[in-house]
Amino acid sequence: xxxxxxxxxxxxxxxxxxxxxxxxxxxxxxxxxxxxxxxxxxxxxxxxxxxxxxxxxxxxxxxxxxxxxxxxxxxxxxxxxxxxxxxxxxxxxxxxxxxxxxxxxxxxxxxxxxxxxxxxxxxxxxxxxxxxxxxxxxxxxxxxxxxxxxxxxxxxxxxxxxxxxxxxxxxxxxxxxxxxxxxxxxxxxxxxxxxxxxxxxxxxxxxxxxxxxxxxxxxxxxxxxxxxxxxxxxxxxxxxxxxxxxxxxxxxxxxxxxxxxxxxxxxxxxxxxxxxxxxxxxxxxxxxxxxxxxxxxxxxxxxxxxxxxxxxxxxxxxxxxxxxxxxxxxxxxxxxxxxxxxxxxxxxxxxxxxxxxxxxxxxxxxxxxxxxxxxxxxxxxxxxxxxxxxxxxxxxxxxxxxxxx
Numbered sequence: 001x002x003x004x005x006x007x008x009x010x011x012x013x014x015x016x017x018x019x020x021x022x023x024x025x026x027x028x029x030x031x032x033x034x035x036x037x038x039x040x041x042x043x044x045x046x047x048x049x050x051x052x053x054x055x056x057x058x059x060x061x062x063x064x065x066x067x068x069x070x071x072x073x074x075x076x077x078x079x080x081x082x083x084x085x086x087x088x089x090x091x092x093x094x095x096x097x098x099x100x101x102x103x104x105x106x107x108x109x110x111x112x113x114x115x116x117x118x119x120x121x122x123x124x125x126x127x128x129x130x131x132x133x134x135x136x137x138x139x140x141x142x143x144x145x146x147x148x149x150x151x152x153x154x155x156x157x158x159x160x161x162x163x164x165x166x167x168x169x170x171x172x173x174x175x176x177x178x179x180x181x182x183x184x185x186x187x188x189x190x191x192x193x194x195x196x197x198x199x200x201x202x203x204x205x206x207x208x209x210x211x212x213x214x215x216x217x218x219x220x221x222x223x224x225x226x227x228x229x230x231x232x233x234x235x236x237x238x239x240x241x242x243x244x245x246x247x248x249x250x251x252x253x254x255x256x257x258x259x260x261x262x263x264x265x266x267x268x269x270x271x272x273x274x275x276x277x278x279x280x281x282x283x284x285x286x287x288x289x290x291x292x293x294x295x296x297x298x299x300x301x302x303x304x305x306x307x308x309x310x311x312x313x314x315x316x317x318x319x320x321x322x323x324x325x326x327x328x329x330x331x332x333x334x335x336x337x338x339x340x341x342x343x344x345x346x347x348x349x350x351x352x353x354x355x356x357x358x359x360x361x362x363x364x365x366x367x368x369x370x371x372x373x374x375x376x377x378x379x380x381x382x383x384x385x386x387x388x389x390x391x392x393x394x395x396x397x398x399x400x401x402x403x404x405x
Contacts, residue, residue, distance in 0.1 A: 024113040024114075024115075025113055026084065026085060026086055026087070026090070026113055027084065028113075029090060029111065029112055029113035029114075030086075030087040030089065030090055032111075033087075033089055033090060033093060033111075033112070034089065037049055037053075037057070038057070038061075038089060052100070053093075053096055053100065054096070054100050054302045054303070054328075054332065055328070055331070055332050055335065056335060056336075059331060059332070059335050060092070060096070063092065063130070063134075063331075064088050064089060064092045066129075066133045066134070067088070067092065067126070067129040067130075067133065068088050070129050070132065070133050071125065071129060073091075073125050074088040074091060074092065074125070074129065075088060076088070086113075086114060086118070090112050090113075090114060091114075091122045091125075091126070092122075092126060093112060094108050094112055094114050094119050094122045094123070095122050095123045095125075095126035095127075096126075097112075098119065098123050098305060099123075099303045099304075099305050099321070099324070099325060099328070100302065100303060100304060100305075101304050101305075102304035102305040102307070102308045105117075105119040105120050105123075106119070123321070124317060124320070126324070127317075127320040127321050127323075127324035128320060130324040130327050130328060131320060131323055131324055131327065134327050134331060135323070135327055138327045138330040138331055138334070139209065139323075139326070139327055139330070141207070141208075141231055141237070142163070142207055142238070143238075144238050146207075147163070147238045147240065147252075150162075150163060150164065150201050150202075151163075151240065153201070153202045153203070154201075154202065154288070157202070157284065157287075157288045158284050158288075158391075158394065158395045158398055158399060159255070159267070159284070159285075159288055159391065160242050160244050160394070161240050161242040161244070161249060161251075161252050161253060162252070162253060162254070162255060162267070162288070163199075163201075163240075163252040163253065163254055164199045164200055164201045164207060164254055164255070164291070164292070165199065165200055165201075165254060165255040165256070165288065165289045165290075165291045165292035166197070166198070166199045166208075166228075166254040166255070166256050166260070166266070166292060167197075167198060167219075167256070167257065167289075167292040167293065167296070168195050168196065168197050168198070168219045168222055169195070169196050169198065169296050170186075170189055170193035170194070170195055170196075170215055171193055171194050171196065171211075171306055171310055171318070171322060172189075172191050172192070172193055172308075172309040172310065173191075173192045173193060173194055173215075173309070173310045173315075173318060174191075174192075174309035174310060174311050175310065175311055175312060175313045176192035177313075180192070180214075182216070183214045183216050184214045184215045184216060185215060185216060186215050186216050186217075186218075189215060191309075192215060193215030194211065194212070194213070194214065194215055194310075194315075194318060194319070194322075195211070195213045195214070195215055195217060195222050196209060196210065196211035196322060197209070197210040197211075197213075197219070197222045197223070197226050197228070198210075198292055198295065198296070198326075199228065199254060199292070200291050200292040200294075200295035201291060202288075202291050203333060203337065204291070204294060204295045204298055204329075204333050205295075205330055205333050205334070206295055206299075206326050206329060206330055208226075208228055209322075209323065209326045210222065210225075210226045210227065210228070211319055211322045211323060211326075212225075212319060213225055218259065219257075219259045219260065220259060220260070220261070223260070229265065229375075229378055232265075232374055232378060233371050233374050233375060233378075234371070235370065235374065237252075239251075240252045244387075244390045244391065244394050245389075245390035245391075245393045245394050246390075247386065247390055249383075249387065251264050251265065251377055251378070251380075251383075252265070253265050253266060253267050253387070254266055254267070255267050255268075255285060255288055255289040255291075256268055256289070257269070257289065258271060261379070262381050262384045262385070263378055263379045263380065263381065263384055264377060264378060264379070264380040264381075264383040264384050264387065265378045265379075266384070267285065267384075267387065267388065267391065268285070268388075269281075269282045269285045269286050269289070270282045270285075276396075276400075277392050277393075277395075277396045277400075278392065280395055280396055280399060280400065281388075281391065281392045281395050281396070284395050284399065295329075298329070299325060299326070299329050302325075302328075302329060302332070303325040303328070303329070305321065305325070306321075306322060306325055
């Protein structure tokens with residue numbers, strides 16, 4: 001006791017003040033939110049709702065209803081004192097404000113009456129719910145109908161059998177732990193980042209998103225870890241049969257930039273083209289490959305949170321936020337697809353065809369020889385060279401006259 005008293009006398013004691021309880025008017029905030037955006041005749045019109053929520057009101061209410069069925073967290077709940085807490089609209093609006101505007105967690109209290117810690121929980125729960133409820137539908141592999149539509153659109157651009165454009169983006173991870181900064185930092189960026197590999201089509205739909213690799217890696221390292229060709233290796237990807245310049249092909253390809261290897265699955269541009277044919281091919285390839293760049297730009301403009309540094313501590317949380325933004329992006333693209341003005345001449349080149357491969361193996365035991373054969377087909381360099389020559393001639397015959405004019 002004497003030692004304790006002496007120790008207490010020599011060390012200043014920390015003074016704790018009384019904790020102040022702030023009573024939030026959750027009900028009033030919910031009523032204002034409904035009057036502003038969700039009433040029969042809301043204060044703000046549909047155009048302003050679309051601008052602030054990045055989607056139509058109908059799609060947002062669909063998400064709210066689906067999350068309410070997914071978890072009791074997005075339903076009305078009472079605390080131990082019988083007081084009703086935040087409404088599902090308040091929680092989902094909080095998450096969308098943080099995703100769309102990159103708002104800090106403590107900046108939503110004045111209007112939505114939600115605290116900082118609760119806002120962060122809403123964001124994480126919202127991302128989890130979007131991934132679990134809508135991920136299977138909006139991050140699926142292209143079906144036969146999807147492949148048909150993609151081929152028809154890309155054929156109009158001069159690239160038959162082209163399945164989309166591939167590229168990588170980096171997201172600055174500001175709260176990366178100090179012990180990890182070396183493996184997440186690349187010299188040309190100078191800050192810790194996480195890399196995302198994306199395949200996008202002309203309508204800005206993202207068909208493949210792989211977000212996990214540390215930022216010190218380049219696009220080739222990401223490709224070696226990516227599940228992009230898993231379906232093709234298993235024989236479950238739709239096969240595309242096409243004839244270009246008199247030669248038959250049965251493997252789809254992606255437009256890529258110069259860092260990607262010269263595989264049959266990739267088609268790159270020509271560096272420093274000299275002839276008119278090569279210049280025309282490079283112009284069309286680089287123009288069509290901008291689809292993935294446009295997808296990145298639209299994703300960043302819709303969800304400012306991915307354009308700003310990620311201020312979350314956990315790597316899994318950062319990955320969930322990015323994947324949820326990609327899924328929401330695809331939902332918006334599909335919801336607004338009927339308004340897209342893309343002209344496709346379905347009779348322009350009817351020689352394209354596709355089908356599920358006849359050797360699809362539905363069992364869990366795949367033959368190793370078949371997997372290696374499909375891998376060799378994907379990495380076939382002579383086929384890459386032959387296909388590039390055929391595409392150069394195909395584009396020249398189709399667009400050469402207009403290029404001269």
